[in-house]
Amino acid sequence: MTTATMQNTExxxxxxxxxxxxxxxxxxFMIPSSLIWVPAMVFALAWGVSIGIGIWLDAxxxxxxxxxxxxxxxxxxxxxxxxxxxxxxxxxxxxxxxxALSYSRRVFVLGAGLAFAAVSAAFGxxxxxxxxxxxxxxxxxxxxxxxDLPMLTEGPGGVASAGLLAGLLCLAVMLLGFGxxxxxxxxGLMRMWLVLIALALVLLGVVMLITSQGAWPDVGRWFVEQNxxxxxxxxxxxxxxxGVVDYFMIxxxxx
Amino acid sequence: MSxxxxxxxxxxxxxxxxYKNTTALDDVTVSFGKDAIHGLLGRNGAGKTTLMSIIxxxxxxxxxxxxVFGQTPHxxxxxLPKICFVRExxxxxxxxxxxxxxxxxxDAYENWDWDFANRLIADFKVPQKTKxxxxxxxxxxxxxxxxxxxxxxxxxxxxxxxxxxxxxARQLFYDxxxxxxxxxxxxxxxxxxxxxxxxxxxxxxxxxxxxxILLDEPVEDLRDRAVxxxxxxxxxxxxxxxxxxxxxxTMGRIARTTVLGALTEAEQQRVRELDLxxxxxxxxxxxxxxxxxxxxxxxxxVQS
Amino acid sequence: xxxxxxxxxxxxxxxxxxxxxxxxxxxxxxPSTNELAAFHRINPATAAKGINLLVDRGILxxxxxxxxxxxxxxxxxxxxxxxxxxxxxxxxxxxAEARHIGLxxxxxxxxxxxxxxxxxxxx
Numbered sequence: 001m002t003t004a005t006m007q008n009t010e011x012x013x014x015x016x017x018x019x020x021x022x023x024x025x026x027x028x029f030m031i032p033s034s035l036i037w038v039p040a041m042v043f044a045l046a047w048g049v050s051i052g053i054g055i056w057l058d059a060x061x062x063x064x065x066x067x068x069x070x071x072x073x074x075x076x077x078x079x080x081x082x083x084x085x086x087x088x089x090x091x092x093x094x095x096x097x098x099x100a101l102s103y104s105r106r107v108f109v110l111g112a113g114l115a116f117a118a119v120s121a122a123f124g125x126x127x128x129x130x131x132x133x134x135x136x137x138x139x140x141x142x143x144x145x146x147x148d149l150p151m152l153t154e155g156p157g158g159v160a161s162a163g164l165l166a167g168l169l170c171l172a173v174m175l176l177g178f179g180x181x182x183x184x185x186x187x188g189l190m191r192m193w194l195v196l197i198a199l200a201l202v203l204l205g206v207v208m209l210i211t212s213q214g215a216w217p218d219v220g221r222w223f224v225e226q227n228x229x230x231x232x233x234x235x236x237x238x239x240x241x242x243g244v245v246d247y248f249m250i251x252x253x254x255x
Numbered sequence: 256m257s258x259x260x261x262x263x264x265x266x267x268x269x270x271x272x273x274y275k276n277t278t279a280l281d282d283v284t285v286s287f288g289k290d291a292i293h294g295l296l297g298r299n300g301a302g303k304t305t306l307m308s309i310i311x312x313x314x315x316x317x318x319x320x321x322x323v324f325g326q327t328p329h330x331x332x333x334x335l336p337k338i339c340f341v342r343e344x345x346x347x348x349x350x351x352x353x354x355x356x357x358x359x360x361x362d363a364y365e366n367w368d369w370d371f372a373n374r375l376i377a378d379f380k381v382p383q384k385t386k387x388x389x390x391x392x393x394x395x396x397x398x399x400x401x402x403x404x405x406x407x408x409x410x411x412x413x414x415x416x417x418x419x420x421x422x423x424a425r426q427l428f429y430d431x432x433x434x435x436x437x438x439x440x441x442x443x444x445x446x447x448x449x450x451x452x453x454x455x456x457x458x459x460x461x462x463x464x465x466x467x468i469l470l471d472e473p474v475e476d477l478r479d480r481a482v483x484x485x486x487x488x489x490x491x492x493x494x495x496x497x498x499x500x501x502x503x504x505t506m507g508r509i510a511r512t513t514v515l516g517a518l519t520e521a522e523q524q525r526v527r528e529l530d531l532x533x534x535x536x537x538x539x540x541x542x543x544x545x546x547x548x549x550x551x552x553x554x555x556x557v558q559s
Numbered sequence: 560x561x562x563x564x565x566x567x568x569x570x571x572x573x574x575x576x577x578x579x580x581x582x583x584x585x586x587x588x589x590p591s592t593n594e595l596a597a598f599h600r601i602n603p604a605t606a607a608k609g610i611n612l613l614v615d616r617g618i619l620x621x622x623x624x625x626x627x628x629x630x631x632x633x634x635x636x637x638x639x640x641x642x643x644x645x646x647x648x649x650x651x652x653x654x655a656e657a658r659h660i661g662l663x664x665x666x667x668x669x670x671x672x673x674x675x676x677x678x679x680x681x682x
Contacts, residue, residue: 017332023362030359031350089349096346097356099313101363102335102408251330255313255346292602429600437593437603455566455601475565475605527655535564 017106024103024111025118028090035090035119039082043126046078047146054144066143073146076130079123080170084177087116091181096255109250113243116174124167131159155227165228168235175242182246186253264289264410264442265310270319272305272466279305280316281466287459290440292432294457294474296450296542302466303446304342307412310444311340323410339364339408341399343418347387353398356387357405364406371435372405378427392419400428404435410442417452429456450538460538464546465553474538479517481541486510486531494522494529501544513544566601570609578618578634579641585634589619589627 028035050073057071058064090112098108131147139145147153152162184192210219265287272280280302287293297303308314310321312328312335321327326334347356353376361367379397382390387398396419403411417425433456436443447453450460460477462470470477481501484491488510495514502513513536518526526533536544574590577583590598595606610627613619618637619627630636657667 015333015336020332020336020363026362027359030355031348031352033350034348093346094348097348097351097359099311100339100341100345100402101360102311102338102340103363104312104330104332104335106330107332291604426600430597433596433600433603437596455599455605458602458604474602475567475608478565 017104018110020103020107021110021114024098024107025114026111027094027098027101027103027108028112028115030094034086035083035115039079039086039119039123042082043079043123046075047130050075050146051140051142051144054140054142058142058144066139066141070139070143070145072149073144075146076127076149076166080173083119083123083170084173087112087174087177088181090115091178091185095182095185095250095253099255105250105253106247109247112178113175113246116171116178120167120171120174123170124163124165127166128159128163131162135159152228155229157229161228161232165232165235168232168239172235172239172242175239175246179242179246179249182249182253185255186249262289263287264324265444266320266322266325267306267310268320268322270306270309270316270321272302272309272314273317279466280309283319283463283466283468285461285468285471287442287444287461289442291458292436292443292445292456293459293461294450294453295444295446295461295463296448297446297463298448298546301448301463303463304414305466306463307340307414307444307446311338311412313340336364337409338412339403339406339410340412340414341402342414343396343399343416345395345399349388351387352384353381353387353390354383356398356402360402360406364408366407368405368407371407372401375401375404375431378431379424393421393424396420397424404431407435407439407441410444413443413445415446415448417447417449425452429453432456450542454538462542462545464549467549469545469549470542477538477541478535481513481515481536481544482518483511483513483534483536483540484526484531485512485534486529490529490531494525494531501548513540566599566605567608567612570595570599570601570606571612574609574613575618575637578629579637581634583629585629585631587629588625589613589629591626 054071054073058066094112095108099105103111127147131153134140134145134148135153139148147162148159149162152165153159155161157164180192183195187195210216263286267283267285270280270283271278283302283306295303295306305314309316310323310328312321312330315329321329323334323338328334328338357372357376361369361372379394379401381397381401382394385394387395390398396416400413400416400420403413403416416428420428432443445453445457454474457474460470460472460474461468483502484494486509488505488508491510491512495512499515500512501515504511511534518533523533574583578585583589589610592603592607592610595601595609596603599606610619614621614627617630618633620630622628653667657663662670
């Protein structure tokens with residue numbers, strides 16, 4: 001009798017519905033190469049190549065005065081796109097596996113979101129640190145900058161704001177990559193393309209509206225007035241909105 | 256040990272699942288007793304995987320309810336951690352090695368047993384350095400089977416577990432399953448389209464065909480469900496009048512007829528008087544006969 | 560195992576056989592459900608059903624916490640049962656076959672005597 005009662009309480013024991021979120025978080029790092037080592041390598045490689053090109057160009061151009069003519073590269077994006085891609089894999093491959101391990105979709109998406117947030121924070125930090133290194137070494141002696149871009153690092157908050165923006169951008173891009181895969185799983189190829197085309201049409205509409213109003217100078221001025229911190233203020237709610245959209249899409253998605 | 260006394264682990268009530276043009280499950284009501292090994296049988300495309308996916312909340316029904324230990328499993332973390340369903344063609348994270356999948360499973364299931372898992376890994380000779388997606392079918396099956404067993408989940412599903420496993424690995428799987436079941440009784444559901452493979456392992460049979468449940472009963476009771484009579488065709492015809500005939504073959508004046516239902520003592524006496532032979536119907540034959548009959552009825556329905 | 564007949568009956572018969580031929584002595588521990596299940600690779604519930612069949616007939620007795628044991632006098636009881644079934648199991652089919660091929664009862668008795676002498680069973 002006592003055993004029966006004990007077993008009964010055992011099987012009906014309430015556990016927190018979020019108890020497995022840490023495990024779902026670790027699930028994303030099950031293969032450390034996907035969210036850590038490969039993006040880190042892309043980050044370092046893109047940076048290294050940019051520096052190499054900077055040194056090479058500097059050696060070619062004899063009459064260059066580096067301080068007056070710094071190089072700016074776009075290589076900081078490379079790791080971003082890599083991470084967006086890896087977040088897509090989390091939707092296409094890790095999601096079905098998480099279903100086999102009987103995670104609820106809620107726990108899976110919370111774990112994934114937290115993992116993306118952690119990776120994004122690391123990316124933001126790496127971005128800021130790299131910018132500091134570039135600043136300290138004067139662009140590796142040849143004034144070649146991949147992270148310490150004036151438009152990002154010279155606003156209020158300086159390098160820290162640039163890191164914040166980079167982190168938020170990374171999170172948004174990862175949630176977008178993940179979201180598109182879930183969109184595909186939930187609604188199929190046709191409707192995924194419809195959404196993509198609709199988004200393109202909206203963008204085109206905005207462009208046409210600005211053109212017809214002759215408002216491009218105003219738009220240009222607005223962009224010039226922005227800085228890393230103010231961009232972050234726009235990006236943060238956008239990233240949160242993306243996360244919410246992902247959450248509601250996956251709740252009815254089939255692995 | 257008997258599943259019937261311990262209550263139900265899974266209750267499926269009036270579940271229908273429709274895809275665009277097809278009905279995969281058609282008003283299915285069935286239950287699976289706790290702490291028993293069940294066989295979910297049916298032809299390919301009968302609805303076995305759909306039913307298991309719905310019970311494990313990977314899919315949801317178009318209509319009807321599912322309960323596992325009295326709770327709806329969909330998005331329910333109270334009951335989901337007690338369920339394990341690794342498919343034979345399971346998709347794993349890109350570039351995953353077997354050890355990655357096992358670590359993730361160990362993280363997800365609180366009863367995971369590493370000693371048992373390591374023993375199974377050695378038994379099945381799971382390659383350590385091959386990516387799962389590059390593994391042979393048998394090796395992939397082994398990974399799925401190991402997760403299913405070592406998770407010690409209270410309700411574990413195996414989807415055609417013998418697929419891709421060679422004879423040695425199959426026997427190994429069946430042996431380890433029985434051993435571990437004896438030591439840690441829990442609920443297993445094995446899907447199969449070949450009953451002979453699993454007839455000795457399972458306690459109950461659920462037969463599904465065309466999205467409907469044709470049969471749900473203890474394996475041992477099935478043996479009395481039908482009998483085959485062999486002998487002179489006229490004598491058999493006389494004997495089988497009024498009985499439901501599942502199958503009939505004739506060769507000249509000899510007939511072999513399978514009828515539904517057990518024979519009474521008087522009928523057995525009559526069989527001897529008519530000088531007919533009784534042959535037991537193997538489970539595989541019975542399943543085939545019942546499935547064929549259901550299909551014939553469906554065709555008749557459509558035509559009328 | 561024979562596909563045709565219920566497995567649990569075959570399990571019970573196998574244990575009976577062991578008791579009859581002495582490989583399983585009276586008061587000795589009988590194989591457990593799990594041992595039978597593992598040995599024959601069958602579901603433990605099926606093995607349990609076979610054992611219960613023997614418990615119901617008093618061939619095996621349960622000793623709490625120790626397992627199943629062969630009951631005292633089980634072998635003799637089985638022998639008695641089998642004697643009673645002998646006519647049904649062996650004589651009825653023999654007579655049916657004899658009728659088919661036109662052997663008289665006298666013929667059968669004659670044959671039986673010859674065979675008995677050959678195999679050393681004396682009257």
